[in-house]
Amino acid sequence: MSRKVLWAVALAVGALLVAPTAAFAQDPTLDETISSLNTLWVVIAGVLVMFMQAGFAFLEIGFSRMKNAGAGIAKILVNFSIASIAYWAVGFALAFGGAGAIAGDHGFFLNVSGDPAQAASQIPLLDVASISPAALLFFQFVFCAVSLAIVWGTTLERIKFVAYVIYAIVFSALIYPVISHWIFGGGWLQANLGMQDFAGSTVVHLIGATGALAALLLLGARRGKYGSDGKARPIPGHSMPLVGLGVLILWLGWFGFNPGSTLGALGNRFAEVALVTNLAAAAGVIAAVSTMYLMRKTIDIGMAGNGAIAGLVAITAPSGYVEFWAAPIIGAVAGVVVVLGVLAIERYLDDPVGALSAHGLAGIVGTLCCGIFTSPRLAELNGVGDPGLWYSGSFHQLGVQALGIAVAFATVFVVSYAVFGAMKYTIGLRVTPDEEDAGLDISEHGMYGYPEQFIPQPEYPGAASGPLPVGQPAIGAAAATMTADAK
Amino acid sequence: MKKIEAFIRHEAFEPIRTELLDRGFPSLSIGEVKGSGRQKGVVESYRGSTLTVNVRPKLKLEVVVEDKDKGLVVETILRHARTGEIGDGKIFVLPVEEAIRIRTGEEGETVLQAHEEEEVPA
Numbered sequence: 043m044s045r046k047v048l049w050a051v052a053l054a055v056g057a058l059l060v061a062p063t064a065a066f067a068q069d070p071t072l073d074e075t076i077s078s079l080n081t082l083w084v085v086i087a088g089v090l091v092m093f094m095q096a097g098f099a100f101l102e103i104g105f106s107r108m109k110n111a112g113a114g115i116a117k118i119l120v121n122f123s124i125a126s127i128a129y130w131a132v133g134f135a136l137a138f139g140g141a142g143a144i145a146g147d148h149g150f151f152l153n154v155s156g157d158p159a160q161a162a163s164q165i166p167l168l169d170v171a172s173i174s175p176a177a178l179l180f181f182q183f184v185f186c187a188v189s190l191a192i193v194w195g196t197t198l199e200r201i202k203f204v205a206y207v208i209y210a211i212v213f214s215a216l217i218y219p220v221i222s223h224w225i226f227g228g229g230w231l232q233a234n235l236g237m238q239d240f241a242g243s244t245v246v247h248l249i250g251a252t253g254a255l256a257a258l259l260l261l262g263a264r265r266g267k268y269g270s271d272g273k274a275r276p277i278p279g280h281s282m283p284l285v286g287l288g289v290l291i292l293w294l295g296w297f298g299f300n301p302g303s304t305l306g307a308l309g310n311r312f313a314e315v316a317l318v319t320n321l322a323a324a325a326g327v328i329a330a331v332s333t334m335y336l337m338r339k340t341i342d343i344g345m346a347g348n349g350a351i352a353g354l355v356a357i358t359a360p361s362g363y364v365e366f367w368a369a370p371i372i373g374a375v376a377g378v379v380v381v382l383g384v385l386a387i388e389r390y391l392d393d394p395v396g397a398l399s400a401h402g403l404a405g406i407v408g409t410l411c412c413g414i415f416t417s418p419r420l421a422e423l424n425g426v427g428d429p430g431l432w433y434s435g436s437f438h439q440l441g442v443q444a445l446g447i448a449v450a451f452a453t454v455f456v457v458s459y460a461v462f463g464a465m466k467y468t469i470g471l472r473v474t475p476d477e478e479d480a481g482l483d484i485s486e487h488g489m490y491g492y493p494e495q496f497i498p499q500p501e502y503p504g505a506a507s508g509p510l511p512v513g514q515p516a517i518g519a520a521a522a523t524m525t526a527d528a529k
Numbered sequence: 530m531k532k533i534e535a536f537i538r539h540e541a542f543e544p545i546r547t548e549l550l551d552r553g554f555p556s557l558s559i560g561e562v563k564g565s566g567r568q569k570g571v572v573e574s575y576r577g578s579t580l581t582v583n584v585r586p587k588l589k590l591e592v593v594v595e596d597k598d599k600g601l602v603v604e605t606i607l608r609h610a611r612t613g614e615i616g617d618g619k620i621f622v623l624p625v626e627e628a629i630r631i632r633t634g635e636e637g638e639t640v641l642q643a644h645e646e647e648e649v650p651a
């Protein structure tokens with residue numbers, strides 16, 4: 043090593059040693075340290091929730107046929123990206139930029155490079171949660187993206203790609219932010235009525251499923267789903283291993299979703315929420331598998347996955363409000379409801395992944411469970427609403443929860459139906475029957491998700507090539523060389 | 530005895546199968562095949578480059594019937610498989626020399642269709 047390089051290394055090391063002392067001329071205060079700790083946890087939780095996009099992608103692709111496998115990837119990537127920009131530009135301000143009853147009005151195109159106190163004055167939630175504004179925006183955005191991903195579960199294998207683009211903008215800039223302001227951001231349902239929804243059984247899951255219902259009603263069923271006699275026929279998805287992978291990724295992501303909604307690490311509440319979440323998911327699987335076995339004498343793979351999701355969705359609202367013992371009960375109820383829901387809805391509506399049941403019905407179950415199982419200790423800790431029926435003997439909180447569900451459902455349904463309806467009668471919502479038969483991969487994206495399934499080997503470029511140009515070894519010779527090398 | 534081989538669109542199969550079953554012809558075979566014809570192939574665009582696949586997926590349907598039933602089966606296929614567009618496919622009728630049921634060793638036209646015995650549930 044030359045002397046010059048040694049000098050450079052010595053200088054760099056010296057600079058590194060000096061830099062921290064320079065940056066923290068004064069030691070960080072306790073408040074700053076707490077804020078950093080909380081911010082660290084919220085960003086990690088947000089990253090886990092972002093990974094749920096992979097869960098949705100695999101879950102939906104596994105429940106699709108091979109000819110529609112690639113479309114799901116393009117959808118998730120484009121949707122998530124559009125929502126990222128729209129939520130930062132508009133959505134976050136409506137949701138958290140002020141304590142108005144209907145919507146916030148500060149923080150469009152959020153820029154908080156300056157004074158944290160000034161940012162906190164614009165974003166009331168930051169007075170309560172001691173985290174950086176960027177962490178709050180990122181964490182709330184990934185929730186919006188989860189809710190948006192839920193919408194498309196009912197629309198697989200037949201919707202036009204352009205519908206994703208248009209609805210993603212409306213949803214992440216308007217629909218989700220307004221509802222989340224009402225219930226998360228200090229809006230009228232939370233502040234005036236005391237509706238409890240810790241991490242979004244209603245805000246995220248029910249309204250995602252509501253958008254899904256609006257889209258499905260306008261789209262109609264996939265070709266071949268209902269026979270000429272009107273009876274439903276299953277259209278099996280092509281990969282149960284992918285469904286399983288998706289479910290497990292979602293389950294993992296939920297440990298960011300619920301425990302992260304503490305918006306802080308201090309006090310260790312997040313660990314309790316994580317345990318509550320896991321208990322409910324486990325009970326959801328057991329209940330769904332058992333219900334299916336009692337009804338059909340099969341241990342259904344897809345229903346096991348639906349059970350896990352239903353348990354997780356149902357515990358999302360109560361996760362910060364209930365004690366450990368209530369979690370398995372809530373998860374089990376959701377596990378039974380999701381099976382009955384899928385079997386009942388299947389007869390009339392073509393919902394390929396069971397989103398209406400696993401996110402919609404289970405979201406309703408979870409939100410109502412707050413009104414039953416919320417403990418006095420935790421209602422007080424969160425400062426929202428009253429203890430549930432089990433402790434107080436009063437139906438008040440249950441009534442508030444039911445009202446909140448009805449309001450959120452009605453609002454989102456009307457707006458979504460209008461948006462999808464406008465698309466249907468202008469640019470069209472659904473691909474042509476020919477395109478649907480060929481599959482969205484080739485008709486919408488021009489390529490196959492699984493090419494070898496559709497392109498025979500002899501058709502591959504190179505496989506059926508003519509005589510080789512002079513000077514190149516024949517394929518057999520190349521193979522012989524490789525064998526020789528291996529020796 | 531005649532063997533009827535039809536190359537059809539996938540979506541034509543289910544109505545054909547249902548009607549043949551109703552008319553007493555439960556026995557048939559299908560295979561997923563790929564072939565070329567006047568209907569052009571599929572052009573794929575893979576990461577910006579185009580790739581022409583010169584064959585398209587079709588369904589090959591095979592039914593062996595007594596000579597007298599040939600017309601009925603052909604007519605059924607024609608009715609359900611014809612859309613009028615290029616790519617509807619073709620029907621070929623071939624003579625069959627022998628037919629043997631493996632389970633019993635029976636020979637001749639009795640093994641072809643119209644099963645009198647009870648159907649075995651799947």
